[in-house]
Amino acid sequence: MTSPEHVVLVDVEGNPIGTAPKSTVHGADTPLHLAFSSYVFDRQGRVLLSRRAGHKLTWPDAWTNSCCGHPLPGEPLSSAVVRRLAFELGLVVESVDLILPRFAYRAVMDNGMVEHELCPVYRAVVTGEAVPNAEEVGEVRWEPWASFAAGVMSGELDISPWAREQVPQLVALGPDPLAWPVADPAALPPAALPVS
Template sequence: MTYQEHVVLVDGQGNPIGTAPKTSVHTAHTPLHLAFSSYVFDEGGQVLLSRRAVGKLTWPGAWTNSCCGHPLPGERLSVAVTRRLAFELGLRVESVDLILPRFSYRAVMDNGTVENELCPVFRAVVRDEAAPNAEEVDTVRWMPWKTFADQVLSGELDISPWAREQVPQLVALGPDPLTWPVADPAELPAAAEPETGEPA
């Protein structure tokens, strides 16, 4: 039997209400589901941007933050971040921190496909160079955080709709991304598995 990845469905208050195959949820009527976004930084505070592979169902070829994804049912979000960074970018993380526990967004592509996610945002710090998985990521580039944030805020940089909404909230936390305050895991949606211990 072929393994089929599932995502966690949630209600408007962030409570789990079931699961659905990942391949079936992104339509013109995408149900609200649990996801994450991550921003990868090097030790100098540069952010890693990724350009989504052209074969992706949602926002193919778009520049975006480092990595996004969905936790598996029963998987902690921080573990999902670590797993997807390894899979999509070949990265081993030094640390993963919760930054925006309650971020959510809904966005509609030109073809009517909808993204509809409760999407907590994480910061990850790495020392490695990325080795993109071509099925997921077309290319990557490092940018100083301030340059990236300024270009997003001004509209100069064409970026994914979720990153466009996340960046102002991240900028409000301070100019140095390595010193942003870590959020309380208790603020995560109820559908998220408890963040106990270190990411596996």
């Protein structure tokens, strides 16, 4: 029997303060923990959107960015991005770049369930089509970045609360997602920095 997956708990400065089983973290009093969001693009600059599986604890059936997840204790965030994109979407990643190193959010569902994450944002470029893992993803669709971003910015597109906060910050980096500047990994929270 495998041991339960753990997430890294952090303080408001992003320092690691312990770990907890992933299955116990999300509730009405979710502690701040380390996560990531990724936006997958093809070479045409289309973004891959995913709809969360209906049995997810937080935001079931919600459309969102390509993939979110939690690094394992000691796992580099970029490695966690590659691992989860393979697991959730069957994707082979060509490149992974850090874009928003210090994004954080707290969101509360109507039923009181809370997400509370220090959540750096990554851009991943892939070739090939996604093969969604039904345990994680209900469906996917490719959309031109400009139309997706416009829908989020106008409020017309129903999207997860974290993506709603992330997209304006990404739009501010320029109209071409493949040309967004790559952030310095040294700007990551201390809990996400490589152990020397």
